[in-house]
Amino acid sequence: MHTLVNLIFDLFWLYSIALIIYILMSWIPAAYESKFGQLLGKICNPYLDLFRRFIPPLGMIDISPIVALFALNLAQQGLRNIVGAFLY
16 A cells, blocks of 8 residues: 555656646747657646636746646645545
């Protein structure tokens, strides 16, 4: 059971890192058009699009990725509390 829980938390961490890299790629011209950028786009955009529907950009700044990372972290902490209550 602990191994499965650790795997889930590792996946949360990896997805958070993927989101951060994808967000930082916006600072590099044509980074989204690379094979790596397209792969990250396929992984990250479905999740980010959930937030982009409800949070409009503030001028040239899109704050939806910040909210998406916050929500992912909140979900991870909630899951950690639920699992912790059952395992310990």
